[in-house]
Amino acid sequence: LRDNELTTVREFLETQELADVAAYVEELDADHDLQAMRLLPLHDQAELIGYLRPSSQVAIATALSRRELARLMTAMSHDERADLYKHLEPEAQEAILPALTKAEREDLRRLAAYEEWTVGSVMTSDYATLRPEMTSSEAIEALRAQALEAETIYNAYIVNDARQLVGVVSLRDLLTARPRQPVSDVMETDPIWIRAEAEQEEAARMVARYDLLALPVLDAEDRLVGIVTADDAMDVVEDETTEDIHKSGMVAPFETSVAEATIAMLYKARIYWLVLLVFGNIFSGAGIAAFEDTIAAHLSLLFFLPLLIASGGNAGTQSATLMVRALATGDVRVSDFGWLLGREAVIALALGLTMALAVSLIGVWRGGPEIAVVVALSMVAIVLIGALLGMCLPFIFAKVDRDPAAASGPLVTSIADVLGVLMYFGIASVLLDF
Amino acid sequence: LRDNELTTVREFLETQELADVAAYVEELDADHDLQAMRLLPLHDQAELIGYLRPSSQVAIATALSRRELARLMTAMSHDERADLYKHLEPEAQEAILPALTKAEREDLRRLAAYEEWTVGSVMTSDYATLRPEMTSSEAIEALRAQALEAETIYNAYIVNDARQLVGVVSLRDLLTARPRQPVSDVMETDPIWIRAEAEQEEAARMVARYDLLALPVLDAEDRLVGIVTADDAMDVVEDETTEDIHKSGMVAPFETSVAEATIAMLYKARIYWLVLLVFGNIFSGAGIAAFEDTIAAHLSLLFFLPLLIASGGNAGTQSATLMVRALATGDVRVSDFGWLLGREAVIALALGLTMALAVSLIGVWRGGPEIAVVVALSMVAIVLIGALLGMCLPFIFAKVDRDPAAASGPLVTSIADVLGVLMYFGIASVLLDF
Numbered sequence: 001l002r003d004n005e006l007t008t009v010r011e012f013l014e015t016q017e018l019a020d021v022a023a024y025v026e027e028l029d030a031d032h033d034l035q036a037m038r039l040l041p042l043h044d045q046a047e048l049i050g051y052l053r054p055s056s057q058v059a060i061a062t063a064l065s066r067r068e069l070a071r072l073m074t075a076m077s078h079d080e081r082a083d084l085y086k087h088l089e090p091e092a093q094e095a096i097l098p099a100l101t102k103a104e105r106e107d108l109r110r111l112a113a114y115e116e117w118t119v120g121s122v123m124t125s126d127y128a129t130l131r132p133e134m135t136s137s138e139a140i141e142a143l144r145a146q147a148l149e150a151e152t153i154y155n156a157y158i159v160n161d162a163r164q165l166v167g168v169v170s171l172r173d174l175l176t177a178r179p180r181q182p183v184s185d186v187m188e189t190d191p192i193w194i195r196a197e198a199e200q201e202e203a204a205r206m207v208a209r210y211d212l213l214a215l216p217v218l219d220a221e222d223r224l225v226g227i228v229t230a231d232d233a234m235d236v237v238e239d240e241t242t243e244d245i246h247k248s249g250m251v252a253p254f255e256t257s258v259a260e261a262t263i264a265m266l267y268k269a270r271i272y273w274l275v276l277l278v279f280g281n282i283f284s285g286a287g288i289a290a291f292e293d294t295i296a297a298h299l300s301l302l303f304f305l306p307l308l309i310a311s312g313g314n315a316g317t318q319s320a321t322l323m324v325r326a327l328a329t330g331d332v333r334v335s336d337f338g339w340l341l342g343r344e345a346v347i348a349l350a351l352g353l354t355m356a357l358a359v360s361l362i363g364v365w366r367g368g369p370e371i372a373v374v375v376a377l378s379m380v381a382i383v384l385i386g387a388l389l390g391m392c393l394p395f396i397f398a399k400v401d402r403d404p405a406a407a408s409g410p411l412v413t414s415i416a417d418v419l420g421v422l423m424y425f426g427i428a429s430v431l432l433d434f
Numbered sequence: 435l436r437d438n439e440l441t442t443v444r445e446f447l448e449t450q451e452l453a454d455v456a457a458y459v460e461e462l463d464a465d466h467d468l469q470a471m472r473l474l475p476l477h478d479q480a481e482l483i484g485y486l487r488p489s490s491q492v493a494i495a496t497a498l499s500r501r502e503l504a505r506l507m508t509a510m511s512h513d514e515r516a517d518l519y520k521h522l523e524p525e526a527q528e529a530i531l532p533a534l535t536k537a538e539r540e541d542l543r544r545l546a547a548y549e550e551w552t553v554g555s556v557m558t559s560d561y562a563t564l565r566p567e568m569t570s571s572e573a574i575e576a577l578r579a580q581a582l583e584a585e586t587i588y589n590a591y592i593v594n595d596a597r598q599l600v601g602v603v604s605l606r607d608l609l610t611a612r613p614r615q616p617v618s619d620v621m622e623t624d625p626i627w628i629r630a631e632a633e634q635e636e637a638a639r640m641v642a643r644y645d646l647l648a649l650p651v652l653d654a655e656d657r658l659v660g661i662v663t664a665d666d667a668m669d670v671v672e673d674e675t676t677e678d679i680h681k682s683g684m685v686a687p688f689e690t691s692v693a694e695a696t697i698a699m700l701y702k703a704r705i706y707w708l709v710l711l712v713f714g715n716i717f718s719g720a721g722i723a724a725f726e727d728t729i730a731a732h733l734s735l736l737f738f739l740p741l742l743i744a745s746g747g748n749a750g751t752q753s754a755t756l757m758v759r760a761l762a763t764g765d766v767r768v769s770d771f772g773w774l775l776g777r778e779a780v781i782a783l784a785l786g787l788t789m790a791l792a793v794s795l796i797g798v799w800r801g802g803p804e805i806a807v808v809v810a811l812s813m814v815a816i817v818l819i820g821a822l823l824g825m826c827l828p829f830i831f832a833k834v835d836r837d838p839a840a841a842s843g844p845l846v847t848s849i850a851d852v853l854g855v856l857m858y859f860g861i862a863s864v865l866l867d868f
Contacts, residue, residue, distance in 0.1 A: 015624065019643050144609045153606055154588050171605065172587055175578045190449065208672075209453050211665045213647075230664055231645045234671070238642075241675055242759050248682065249755025249843065250748055258760040259770070266781050270752050271788055274817075277748055278792060281741035289737045299730065303723045306743070306851060307715035314684055314711055314844065318704050321683025325676055326692040336693070343697060350701050355708060362716065383708075409683065409843070410748065417740060 010039040022051035046075035070099035079124035082111035120196035123226030132184035136177040207233035248408040280414035291425035300367040312382035312420040313413035316390030323394040348387035352380040386416040444473040456485030480509035504533035513558035516545035554630035557660030571613035641667035682842040714848035721855035734801040746816035746854040747847035750824030782821035786814040820850040
């Protein structure tokens, strides 16, 4: 690119939101994205890199000189630079540390040390702090001074000499307080907090439940070590929901996003359930084999096999899907099980009867009235059992402290399939083989 | 409850977060929840009611006197009182209006008039506004004055005489600006905004993408009519995700939450897919019926029918699940289709070969080497076709502007089932009937 073109590009980039600039940069090749990034002021570069995929971040970080990278990392928010650091190769990690200040180095090492699924791994350490003896106007001055560095100044954290959290105050409350009123008077003294070693999912749930802008994070000695901001909590919710959806679609968790995943990762995440379900279906096959005589005598029964078996799994998947999601969002609780089961029984019976009516018409047409009766009876029984199974399994899993999401679709369908085969041919052999 | 007990309860409630108090209130019966609520100061009551389920809100509103309800609604945030108003019976709506001020009445009618799925239905009208000619210290004073009424003062909106949006400024930027600097100097003049008639999902996506605290909402004449706050956007994301998850579990959208839904609502949301899939499975049944002769000659083929058919549907559900979610979160785009298809083909082939190996061993044991070859070949073909089908359908739906979520699990499984039956018995009749 020539100089005059660069000016045009710079002017264009400056009118754009950084999230959109990041999308353009992702489309460029490695040389050009570095060129595009350098057109922005340093603090925009630092924010921009946080919007890029990990692999693009690493590519840019590797292409930068050590000094440039150190400058960029100094300007980045603390959680994002720790994430970038974690994704770098060990040599690159070693290389960058000496170029940072001692405080930055320690912060980086500390944040990067938390395990992937913990609150510590998503918190940031650039929060605003106040002292309890400040007046509210002094506190506002203090926040003004911290405004460039801190991730947010709308919530500030009051710590004692041991850095233990003694309160939280919002900028709104500081503004509406009398100027001479001490912070200790205005702050909330019993704020909501979470431990750094807790699960990140738990932090996200608390942010959503209490509509927080940020959640303070304490270590085992009650010292403030970070905050989880609402936008980071939203990202955690998105990731956790994706994992739940994948589970319900028979995909085991894997470390990165679908776009970034390798063939080996996706193979591993998928083969497990596929093979497991093959073995589950062996039982269905064995069930069919057990009734070979009945089938040989009434081959027209085979026509209805797929639709009857599928209906049980489908009804079960529906109720499991409804319950797993409702338990995940807190819409229903384990204690609601009783009345939900009663409601489900009524719904399942209505569904089964409707479908029995539909298939009995096909039954008369394909195999005569006897077959129609067998098929209709089987349908009611299969839908009822499938739906109740799909309803109960997530609650049983929740009750024994397993993830209800593991009880959804595939597992329910496998069990419903076996039961469906046994019920269909069982009913058929009783009614037809006399 | 006696007076001294009431004091104890009040003291207990005051130490609790309102979201938790709401959970207790939900557990109480109608009389007691009113009693518990009255223990709180009015502004806590107003916030508390927003945390309750719609049916509990209506129960409380109906039990209050008209004057009490008017006082409560005046203290509520504008979006939540409009939601409550919408849930009231028409007579109760008529009754409450005269007890409100003219401005409140108009605000309520205006907010309640937006259709359920629009941005207008989730926005609130109690935002903070500034004039462009104010200095930043005047602006901070103005926000201080609006702090009790406004939903947020951390973002403020600058409007001209026609109430058109001319800029947005954060309290952080006002604090770090020089005190005499005019707002028009500090504000962002080209802010992100959305129309009140747009889909609420779109607003939620913008809030997440640009990490906004609030998104301004404009009417057709570019006048500011509301804001969508981050926590309301998070609720929209949760609802939309629930709808997507339900779709993938064969449950059509219904108006309320699972806990609040009636039997009739859930029946209607479920019967559609169940009956549709019965008709889909008729094709599988017809496929089986078409090969009755081959089956009668080799009854041992039936043992493998469930596991082969299920494997195609399972592999297809996996790839559809991965793609639907990745498209929904923006992790992949329609333009990524080419390389994703290539990657999927490699993964599906690896999965198919692994599973063919597993089932061919069972094939030798159950039916001899010939059956094993038929089963292994069918498995590779069925898994490959199923996985590619599951991969392509969401992209086709997205391409023709339909919701990719509709292309997940059930549809893929139905098509994969039919293809699976045809491939299995097709391969069997070619290889075995010579």
